[in-house]
Amino acid sequence: MVHKFDTLGVKCALDVCSGTVHILDDISFRMLDFFDEEGNFNLEEAKKADCADEKCMEAVEELKELKEKNQLFTKDIYKALVAHKEKKSVIKALCLHIAHDCNLRCRYCFAHGGEYMGKREIMSAEVGKKAIDFVIRESGARRNIEIDYFGGEPLMNFEVVKEITEYAKQEGEKHNKNFRFTITTNGLLLDDKKMEYINENMGNIVLSIDGRKEVHDKVRVRVDGSGSYDSIVDKFIKVAESRNQENYYVRGTFTRDNLDFSEDVMHLANLGFEQISVEPVVAQETEDYALRKEDLPRIFEEYDRLAERILEARKNGKWFNFFHYMIDLHESPCAYKMLSGCGAGHEYAAVTPSGDIYPCHQFVNDPKYKMGDVFEGRIDMDIRDIFVKSNIYTKEPCGDCWARFYCSGGCAANAISMNKDINKPYLLACEMEKKRVECAIAIKAREALDEE
Amino acid sequence: MKHVKTLNEANLVNSVENGGCGECQTSCQSACKTSCTVANQKCEKKGKRGR
Numbered sequence: 001m002v003h004k005f006d007t008l009g010v011k012c013a014l015d016v017c018s019g020t021v022h023i024l025d026d027i028s029f030r031m032l033d034f035f036d037e038e039g040n041f042n043l044e045e046a047k048k049a050d051c052a053d054e055k056c057m058e059a060v061e062e063l064k065e066l067k068e069k070n071q072l073f074t075k076d077i078y079k080a081l082v083a084h085k086e087k088k089s090v091i092k093a094l095c096l097h098i099a100h101d102c103n104l105r106c107r108y109c110f111a112h113g114g115e116y117m118g119k120r121e122i123m124s125a126e127v128g129k130k131a132i133d134f135v136i137r138e139s140g141a142r143r144n145i146e147i148d149y150f151g152g153e154p155l156m157n158f159e160v161v162k163e164i165t166e167y168a169k170q171e172g173e174k175h176n177k178n179f180r181f182t183i184t185t186n187g188l189l190l191d192d193k194k195m196e197y198i199n200e201n202m203g204n205i206v207l208s209i210d211g212r213k214e215v216h217d218k219v220r221v222r223v224d225g226s227g228s229y230d231s232i233v234d235k236f237i238k239v240a241e242s243r244n245q246e247n248y249y250v251r252g253t254f255t256r257d258n259l260d261f262s263e264d265v266m267h268l269a270n271l272g273f274e275q276i277s278v279e280p281v282v283a284q285e286t287e288d289y290a291l292r293k294e295d296l297p298r299i300f301e302e303y304d305r306l307a308e309r310i311l312e313a314r315k316n317g318k319w320f321n322f323f324h325y326m327i328d329l330h331e332s333p334c335a336y337k338m339l340s341g342c343g344a345g346h347e348y349a350a351v352t353p354s355g356d357i358y359p360c361h362q363f364v365n366d367p368k369y370k371m372g373d374v375f376e377g378r379i380d381m382d383i384r385d386i387f388v389k390s391n392i393y394t395k396e397p398c399g400d401c402w403a404r405f406y407c408s409g410g411c412a413a414n415a416i417s418m419n420k421d422i423n424k425p426y427l428l429a430c431e432m433e434k435k436r437v438e439c440a441i442a443i444k445a446r447e448a449l450d451e452e
Numbered sequence: 453m454k455h456v457k458t459l460n461e462a463n464l465v466n467s468v469e470n471g472g473c474g475e476c477q478t479s480c481q482s483a484c485k486t487s488c489t490v491a492n493q494k495c496e497k498k499g500k501r502g503r
């Protein structure tokens with residue numbers, strides 16, 4: 001399968017199954033239309049369309065040559081790997097819900113004020129340690145294990161975070177496991193001491209900030225309704241600096257209220273942040289801030305605009321990274337990874353304050369998806385099966401989707417919450433994902449052309 | 453080539469042989485928490501996989 005697109009003023013062809021990207025001129029871009037799915041050129045059609053002169057045929061020869069080199073019209077040979085994935089996958093990453101409580105009441109929060117439709121609760125060190133024992137056991141031969149301290153707001157229970165971290169390091173040494181920690185925070189309770197501990201121990205920190213003050217403060221409010229921007233922004237700048245502008249993310253959400261979100265990304269970049277992630281809100285369309293189908297053209301335009309602004313900034317010597325435009329065309333993940341996606345429910349699981357296990361943070365407190373608890377330390381294989389057996393070949397639209405190896409089938413939680421079926425991806429998210437992948441590739445193409 | 457410029461020589465097909473170690477980060481962990489893009493994940497064997 002070949003996907004051709006014209007984005008940011010460059011014409012590209014992505015050979016979907018090899019991952020090869022070609023920059024095309026107008027003629028070769030046009031001539032691609034006369035190849036079928038298998039890569040056979042149809043001369044008759046080309047002649048009929050008056051596209052068979054010497055130049056056209058020269059381009060056709062080049063395209064044929066790429067096919068010979070397995071860089072165009074490559075076949076999808078990966079279905080056979082699915083069995084490997086089903087057999088081999090083990091839980092190697094946990095999202096620990098350190099506190100089901102929060103000191104903010106962000107309007108779009110999927111945890112609804114940190115409570116996840118349950119009660120306010122914090123995790124005990126005992127539950128946390130049991131979770132560590134559980135993942136050490138479950139992870140089999142895997143050496144690298146990830147722990148993400150999540151909430152609600154994990155800094156509301158930081159002593160327990162430290163206790164679990166120390167325990168994991170100690171047990172990791174005993175069992176030859178390399179633990180890597182991430183913490184996500186809204187920043188309100190961040191102070192120098194916590195920052196120091198986090199910098200010493202955690203490979204990643206995710207700092208929640210939405211961008212411009214007025215955008216942030218409209219949504220990310222305290223219990224009394226006041227905005228939180230002024231209390232966190234200086235602290236976040238300090239965190240970023242203290243980590244040499246690496247191994248962290250400022251992470252924002254855009255909604256229907258700020259479809260001009262490139263302004264928010266640029267605001268964060270202008271504050272000096274170099275690792276930026278601003279993502280579309282995921283919400284039922286009944287919410288007034290939810291993104292809708294009719295917003296897509298505007299969103300696409302904004303993604304283009306953002307890409308242009310990133311290119312321009314970089315040209316002027318100001319480098320920053322936008323999470324969803326990050327793509328490594330030379331050292332991308334392997335095919336196995338491309339098939340396994342997020343791994344929710346079989347490589348990755350979430351643990352609640354009371355020790356219950358769910359496929360991921362978005363399923364927490366949905367009784368249908370409770371997989372077990374850390375005390376018993378076993379997981380429900382039927383639920384695991386739902387997740388491990390779902391992949392780009394079982395999901396309806398993915399098999400024909402050119403973005404399948406970048407997206408790997410989308411978010412299982414979105415599919416289930418929006419379409420009640422893990423194999424029916426949330427199409428609005430698909431459209432945005434595809435646009436982002438096109439932009440990411442086009443940025444690389446533009447940078448390559450500029451280098452010449 | 454006159455009409456085409458190829459950006460990368462990487463080939464996903466080759467990764468079938470040398471990939472699948474499973475040591476890399478799970479994709480939702482890094483920043484997003486609401487979607488799954490694997491293309492921007494790092495391979496742990498960077499440079500060793502021969503792609």
Ligand code: SF4
Nearest residue numbers: 398401407409410430
């Ligand atoms: S963009 Fe949608 S259709 Fe395409 S692979 Fe992802 S989930 Fe599947």
Ligand code: SF4
Nearest residue numbers: 342360411412413480
């Ligand atoms: S199901 Fe969605 S939210 Fe859950 S881990 Fe996967 S991508 Fe992330």
